[in-house]
Amino acid sequence: MTTVLAALLITATAGGPAAAGGSGGPERVSRPGEYAGYSPVLYDEWVRTSQYLPTRDGTRLAVDLYRPAVDGKAVERPFPVVWEHQLSRASRAGDGAVDLRGVTSGMAELTKYGYTVAFVDRRGNGASFGTMTGYHSRTEASDAYDVTEWLAAQSWSDGQVGVFGCSNTGDAAMQAATVGAPHLKAVFAGNYSFHKYDAFQRGGIRANWGVGPNRTREEDLRNLPVDADADGALLRQAVEQHQANTSLRDMWRKAPYRDSQVASVGTQPWPEYSVATYKEAIERSGVPIYSYDGWDDDFRKESLVSAATLSNPHKVLVGPWLHCENQGFDIVAERHRFFDHWLKGVDNGIMREPEVHYYTGSSDGTGQWRDARQWPPKPSAxxxxxxxxxxxxxxxxxxxxxxxxxxxxxxxxxxxxxxxxxxxxxxxxxxxxxxxxxxxxxxxxxxxxxxxxxxxxxxxxxxxxxxxxxxxxxxxxxxxxxxxxxxxxxxxxxxxxxxxxxxxxxxxxxxxxxxxxxxxxxxxxxxxxxxxxxxxxxxxxxxxxxxxxxxxxxxxxxxxxxxxxxxxxxxxxxxxxxxxxxxxxxxxxxxx
The missing domain is CATH 2.60.120.260 (Galactose-binding domain-like)
Incomplete structure (x- = not known):
């Protein structure tokens, strides 16, 4: 059902299907960061609902669904689904302001074009139950399989599923490609680590700002309950389970070497939690991948190594940005282009473009975007x-x-x-x-x-x-x-x-x-x-x-x-x- 909160956030302008373009149709534009005319606007409303979905071991994961709507009601026809494996799909700030990931990310906009967009709290996070053991563990990867297949099986899904994310959710998106989910058809991942040791422990030295998510009970309780949990009782139960989450700072300190074994997680965390370890599984899946990063991000080599290593169809974007930033570039439009091609079969030319799109800047503040068939560009430096x-x-x-x-x-x-x-x-x-x-x-x-x-x-x-x-x-x-x-x-x-x-x-x-x-x-x-x-x-x-x-x-x-x-x-x-x-x-x- 549509909650009062969702109703307040519905972006309605006229209700019902949106009008098509003029007799000549809208101008068609498809190039990096720009996309118009290839995918008609079908709806001008969306509704948000939330619920729990089950995993194979019974752990309940909280999911927000943003669906195309007419007159405040979700359209029942099936659409492709794109989703993010989140830490917090919906929460309140200390001042009470509501933060909905679908809104802040801009991805709810894709509902206008006939997509369902989902955000799922990873186990041990948000309103989801369970505990987070390690960082991007194989349990989380198997959860990604279950989520993908659950989304594909719903009556409002046409079975074509894509996953996206940036930073820890970019890593989670790549992890989703390691488990062979039959209905996963495209991955759009930003600022992720291909091998965690090379990224977090570059040169054998831990000198990055973050160690991963570590939240207090009070912060966890600011997450919004799912619709059926009106009094927040289930949220409180889930938050209590989160108290057993791995202390990532302690775990990394006990892993000075790539092959360090850490007793608290019962494994060698660097290889087990790294995308690179599952290279063959990703290649077997054949799933196309779009990687992006910024020249001022500490992980920027990782996307380039990933694209050079994997045989999957690949696109790479590197801009003049810090971590997960994209000023001056419409990343939602770029995701739309990529998902239209792979989930809807739209011939928008994205995969005929050169594989690498990158920005060359200068100290005087000027710069230009360039294309290359591979990285480093040829002819090489x-x-x-x-x-x-x-x-x-x-x-x-x-x-x-x-x-x-x-x-x-x-x-x-x-x-x-x-x-x-x-x-x-x-x-x-x-x-x-x-x-x-x-x-x-x-x-x-x-x-x-x-x-x-x-x-x-x-x-x-x-x-x-x-x-x-x-x-x-x-x-x-x-x-x-x-x-x-x-x-x-x-x-x-x-x-x-x-x-x-x-x-x-x-x-x-x-x-x-x-x-x-x-x-x-x-x-x-x-x-x-x-x-x-x-x-x-x-x-x-x-x-x-x-x-x-x-x-x-x-x-x-x-x-x-x-x-x-x-x-x-x-x-x-x-x-x-x-x-x-x-x-x-x-x-x-x-x-x-």
Whole structure:
């Protein structure tokens, strides 16, 4: 039934089916972020209902259904269904304001075009029963199978089902593709981790802002009950079950290695909860996937690795955004385009477009969208090596002049000693994904002013010859654009735990970048005073550095985002070597 709350939120303009376009029909537009004329507006109302749906083990999951409506009543004809595996499908803020995921996401808009849109609270979250064990466990994946097939079997469903999401729900959308649900026909996932270790524990270091959902009892009780739970008694029962949820912060702290076994969840969390582990199952499903991310998101490599690895039909979008943002781009229209093609068979040309649509920005605020058949784009960028201390003459005690140059250092010796400074900080609010410049807390090398604009599109790689007075520690590297007025803008960054510096062959396509397995057996202490090869990649980028600006590489031993730092007293001393036989460098993807 339609609740009073839903009735207040019905977006009604005239009631009944919407009028078609003129005799010539509406203009047809289908390109990234724009979609019109291919899918007629059929309805101008929707109704929201909520209920519990069962899973195979009897756990009840709360679902919100947004259905096309006429005169306040749901249309009974069958439509395709798209859904999100949520943490909270509907809740109240502290001030009492109602937050409906269907409204805030904009996805209820698809009901106008003949879709049913569903939002399902994952077990242990929202108004759903059960407990959350781990993060994107196989139990949750089997729930996704049950939800997909339940949605497909309803009288108001035509059996064509798609799933979407971003961040933790993007991960959940990809997990839905691992279980072979027969009626899952399309996945639209954003800002997800292909392998959780590579994303959350990048370089063997946990230095991301989030650890996953952890909610208090009071926060949980703000979730809206389902329609049949008028007094909230069922919600209160569900919330009590949530108190047994896994503490994700504690779980991750007990998993420093890719193969760590954590007793509280009875498994190795990094592989079990990672999409990459189920690559073959996803490929067997053949389900088409649309991945999107932003150049300022810490997970941005993951979508590119996913697309390069999986044989499924794939689309990739990367914009100038932070985590799950899409300013200036209509992500709902793009989802509509994708689902129309795969769930309704609309020939809107989306799959004839180049696979990758990405944005190339510049420090001056300008930029442009580009298309490529694959990532990195072809013709590929020219790998261009810049040496730390490039061109510096060397003796054993020579002092680096801070030059980042194309010429290999020459002479008999030279190295830059750096006592690790743990006092890294930012002067103001810190962006969710990016850190702030730490040039005063590390070593820097800077080019001369650029004579021409330089475009960097691809994956920078750092190759240090580094010695340390400690057996372990973290190293961070930042690539920055330095404006003529001295303003520093970080373009990308990389990091690595020194004990995990060994590289191995990856079991999936990491786009030619160094890969560190990070198993417990791979940990190897740094030999005191001996220069070791330390290779790691920075996150991908596509950015133009204008003429007159300079490129800078900064190396530190600490980052403001670290959540598991072990400080050593006295602080270790790193030496970055720059003699000809042990030159340290960075390889930049300079576009042709």
């Amino acid at each position: 020219r790998p261009t090596r810049y040496y730390l201390g490039g061109g510096t003459s060397g003796t054993v005690d020579s002092v680096n002049d801070g030059t980042l140059g194309r010429s290999r250092p020459h002479g008999k010796g030279g190295g830059d000693a750096y006592p690790v400074d743990y006092s890294v900080s930012c002067p103001g609010p810190i962006d969710q994904e990016q850190t702030c410049p730490q040039d005063e807390k590390g070593l820097t090398w800077t080019t001369a002013p650029l004579k021409d604009d330089v475009e960097l599109t691809g994956h920078p790689e750092v190759s240090l010859r580094l010695s340390s007075t400690a057996p372990d520690g973290n190293v961070f590297a930042y690539l920055s654009d330095v404006a003529p007025d001295g303003t520093v803008r970080i373009l990308t960054d990389g990091r690595l735990r020194l004990a995990l510096r060994g590289t191995q062959r990856a079991p999936y396509d990491v786009l030619g970048t160094p890969w560190h397995r990070g198993n417990a057996e791979d940990a190897e202490a740094m030999p005191e005073g001996r220069a070791e090869r330390v290779d790691f990649d920075m996150l991908p980028l596509s950015s133009v550095v204008p003429a007159g600006h300079r490129l800078r590489v900064t190396v530190t031993g600490a980052d403001v985002r670290e959540s598991d730092r072990t400080e050593v007293n006295p602080a270790p001393v790193y030496t970055v070597h720059r003699e000809p036989a042990r030159a340290s460098s960075v390889v930049l993807p300079v576009a042709r």
